[in-house]
Amino acid sequence: MEWFRKAKAGLTKQTKQEIPDGLWTKCGGCGEIIYARELERRSWVCPACEYHFRIGHTDYIRLLLDDGVLEEYDRGLVSLDPLQFKDKKKYPERITAAQQKTGIADAVVCGIGKINGQPVSFGVMEFAFVGGSMGSVVGEKIARAIERALTRRIPLILVSCSGGARMQEGILSLMQMAKTSFLLGELAEVKIPYISVLTNPTTAGVMASYASLGDVNIAEPRAQLGFAGPRVIRETIRQELPPGFQSSEFFLEHGFLDKIVKRTDLKSTLTTLLTFLCGPGSGVAEPNGLTNPAPTEPAESTD
Numbered sequence: 183m184e185w186f187r188k189a190k191a192g193l194t195k196q197t198k199q200e201i202p203d204g205l206w207t208k209c210g211g212c213g214e215i216i217y218a219r220e221l222e223r224r225s226w227v228c229p230a231c232e233y234h235f236r237i238g239h240t241d242y243i244r245l246l247l248d249d250g251v252l253e254e255y256d257r258g259l260v261s262l263d264p265l266q267f268k269d270k271k272k273y274p275e276r277i278t279a280a281q282q283k284t285g286i287a288d289a290v291v292c293g294i295g296k297i298n299g300q301p302v303s304f305g306v307m308e309f310a311f312v313g314g315s316m317g318s319v320v321g322e323k324i325a326r327a328i329e330r331a332l333t334r335r336i337p338l339i340l341v342s343c344s345g346g347a348r349m350q351e352g353i354l355s356l357m358q359m360a361k362t363s364f365l366l367g368e369l370a371e372v373k374i375p376y377i378s379v380l381t382n383p384t385t386a387g388v389m390a391s392y393a394s395l396g397d398v399n400i401a402e403p404r405a406q407l408g409f410a411g412p413r414v415i416r417e418t419i420r421q422e423l424p425p426g427f428q429s430s431e432f433f434l435e436h437g438f439l440d441k442i443v444k445r446t447d448l449k450s451t452l453t454t455l456l457t458f459l460c461g462p463g464s465g466v467a468e469p470n471g472l473t474n475p476a477p478t479e480p481a482e483s484t485d
Contacts, residue, residue: 209233211404225445234402234445236382238284239291239308242341246449247295252304254293256326259319261288267350276350280311288319289344292327297339298453300460303331306341307388314344316388317351321358324392328365328376337375337456342393346386359391366395375459377452380430380439382406398455400441401430402448407438 207218211233221228225245226235244250260277267273281287289311295304305327307314324340331338347355369376378396380389382405390409401407408428416423426432433439443451 207235210235227445232403232444234382234404236309236343238310239286239306239341242306243291243295243304245445246297246339246341246452247304248297248299252291252293252295254291255330256292256323257287259287259323261317261319261351263350264318264354265350265352267352269350273350276312284308284311286311288323289314289316290320290323292323294330294334294336297449297456300453300456301334301336302456303327303334303336303338304341305339307343309343309345309383312348314342314388315346315348316344316355316358317348318354318358320348321355321361324358324362325365328362328369331374331376332365332369332372335372335374337377337460338369339377339379339452340392340396341379341381342384342388343381344384344386344388344393346388356387359387362392363395366392370397375456377455377459379448379452380405380407385409385411394438397459398440399438400443400448400451401433401439402445403430403442405430407433 205218206215207221208215209228209231211228212231214228214230216228216230221235226237226241227233228235243252261273263273265273271279277288280289286308289309290305290307292303292305295302305324307320327340328338330336347359349355366376375398376396378393378399380393380399380401382402384393384401384405384407386409389407406428407430410418412423412428415427424432430439430442434442441451
């Protein structure tokens with residue numbers, strides 16, 4: 183049996199090589215396995231089916247604003263616990279965990295930036311922060327972003343990604359819908375443009391308030407939009423829903439959207455819209471065709 187124990191020439195033992203986590207990603211649209219760096223280079227859009235992966239607030243800031251620079255305001259605003267709410271964990275503990283996970287104080291980041299030289303009051307939501315839910319802080323920061331657009335007479339751009347109003351703050355969350363909608367009405371009265379950018383998902387109280395009230399509403403492809411989720415609606419009306427229900431394509435077909443824009447084309451589209459709505463140069467176009475330069479404003483104190 184010597185032949186059985188004899189090592190065969192030319193064969194070497196190979197060790198299993200571990201693939202680092204995060205190197206490859208599976209597409210949620212077509213199931214394709216994609217190299218992560220290639221996805222990042224393409225702004226997290228699948229090269230096979232153009233499925234748009236969900237990205238964070240920092241990605242949108244880099245993608246849309248000149249040099250990826252946002253002069254952030256109201257960074258110090260944080261949520262309280264008015265209802266002493268507790269589900270699987272206490273509300274303050276949930277907020278603290280979300281802050282550690284995302285590096286921000288709440289689910290929206292707002293400030294002043296530029297898009298191809300045009301100053302804008304800019305806000306972008308972060309879904310990783312408690313599902314991008316809108317509580318008192320989110321509503322207040324959106325309200326202040328609208329007020330900065332009013333004060334400085336510059337366009338407002340909000341990028342929404344949210345599961346809706348934050349249940350842990352109850353009626354105080356729902357009150358933000360009225361507050362932000364009222365201020366957007368003031369913005370419309372003085373003809374300062376507001377462009378709403380809807381991403382996947384934008385639903386419930388956010389969709390039912392400021393996210394759907396833009397002078398121009400645009401959305402990324404195949405984003406889930408709407409108030410209640412499809413399962414809730416199906417169980418309520420006890421009917422099968424149409425194909426593609428609550429997708430951005432469905433909304434465009436039924437007149438709730440002005441345009442669907444690929445992520446890679448977002449900045450160029452916003453530039454075109456701002457040029458059309460505001461006219462050349464700084465300031466916002468008045469009804470007589472003249473521009474009203476933005477007034478100087480004292481520096482805002484840190485919260």
